[in-house]
Amino acid sequence: MKLKQFSIPTISTLSTRHSLITLPPEIFLNICKHLPPFDLFSLSRVCRLFYNDLCLGESVTIQEIWRQSRLVFMPYRQMGPPEGMNEKEYVRFLVExxxxxxxxxxxxxxxxxxxxxxxxxxxxxxxxxxxxxxxxxxxxxxxxxxxxxxxxxxxxxxxxxxxxxxxxxxxxxLNSQECLAWMEKQRIITEQIEKEMDLRFFEDMAAKKVQKTERKRAIDAKLNELCLEKNENGTCRYLRKYLDQCHSLKNSYKYTRPFTEKAWKLLKRKLAKEYLQLIELEKENVSSQRSVELALEKVVYWID
Ligand SMILES: [Zn+2]
Incomplete structure (x- = not known):
């Protein structure tokens, strides 16, 4: 199959899966170099062949695919994997x-x-x-x-x-002769680890900031769509000023996880419930405010 028959991935569709399977391995791996980590994991779950290609191999090419994906799509993660992890394991560790x-x-x-x-x-x-x-x-x-x-x-x-x-x-x-030398060696190792931890901690902070911003952007896009929904009488079903007061929304902004469709369904359900409660409360406030105003008007009338 020629490369031109492959259009960039709707990786979960069956037809694309067949197109990808019949691609020469070098072209398949070349395409993978341009995919974000989440898509690489999705692709590796499509079939055994892709799993073997992307997850089982320790080859330089496969590790390079994961490395490229990390550097391009997670630019805040410039440090390489910690000792004992390869690139693929490291990316999984970061995203899962x-x-x-x-x-x-x-x-x-x-x-x-x-x-x-x-x-x-x-x-x-x-x-x-x-x-x-x-x-x-x-x-x-x-x-x-x-x-x-x-x-x-x-x-x-x-x-x-x-x-x-x-x-x-x-x-x-340890005996007393060995003890001092051993402790000095451990101290040096600990110092090195701590230096590395500090750098990784800064990357964690940067990652959190980016992930929160991305999540907020995704939530806001969904809220904008929600505010376009109309009631039977043609008025807006939801007003943003009331949605913004909902606790579930404020909580949802706090997390760093990608905002998925599943998360949106859950949040939407909570928002619908909270929104109704807020509107009821607002109505009660307006009515009690009106009662106070009426009472005041009566007092003023009697004084006059
Ligand atoms: Zn646990």
Whole structure:
């Protein structure tokens, strides 16, 4: 099949899928270089062949596809993958908001670079201890706590038990001659990790800003469409000034996840309910204000 028969991807359609399957691999990979991460993942889920091409290979070409996709479509992520991750794994890590431990999508989940995972708050609680807890319970001597970078939750330093305990075991096995040299080596490693964490933290901040802006733009586009909907009598079903007062809308702006059709359906349902409540409240306010005005008019009449 010639390249001109391929039109840029409606990747989920069956006809396109067949067109893509019959493309020579080099052309297929060349097309992939221009796709954003989400489309690459969608494409890899279309069939086993695409999955093998995009996800199983460790080849330089495949890793380069994911790298290009990250740099072009996520320009705020210039740093390469952390140690132990290839490009494809790194991109998945950045875009998927699943908790590494429980596998659930959770609003509280966030990246903890020190542990190299994305975790929800519940899983974090069971797998970490605060610096204070570790010192008070004497599980780990304070000296060992300085040998690992800590994570933070609500500005409180915490340590991952599966990192700190092996470090403690290592520490216990040392004799007095080895101890100083080992601690110095650990200190240097920790310093290097902390420097990298700082840079990744700045990228996280930049990513959040861009993702929130993109999400807000997507929500506002949907709201504009919603404000065009008419009632049976031809008047607007929704007014933006009341929509803007809805808590569900304010909450929805806070997140960084891409705003999907599914998220819009959910939000629209909540907005419709809240909107009605606001209008009822507004009517009550107007009517009670009118009652006060009438009462005042009567008082003025009697005084006169
Ligand atoms: Zn979890």
């Amino acid at each position: 908001d699943k908790c590494y431990f429980c596998g659930k999508r959770n609003k509280s989940s966030r990246i903890y670079w020190e542990r190299g995972v994305r975790s929800c708050f519940e899983c974090l609680k069971t797998r970490t201890k605060t610096q204070e807890e570790l010192i008070e319970s004497k599980i780990v001597p304070p000296a060992v706590l300085h040998l690992l970078p800590c994570s933070y939750t609500r500005s409180i330093p915490i340590f991952w038990l599966d990192q700190i305990m092996p470090k403690h075991e290592e520490f216990k096995r």
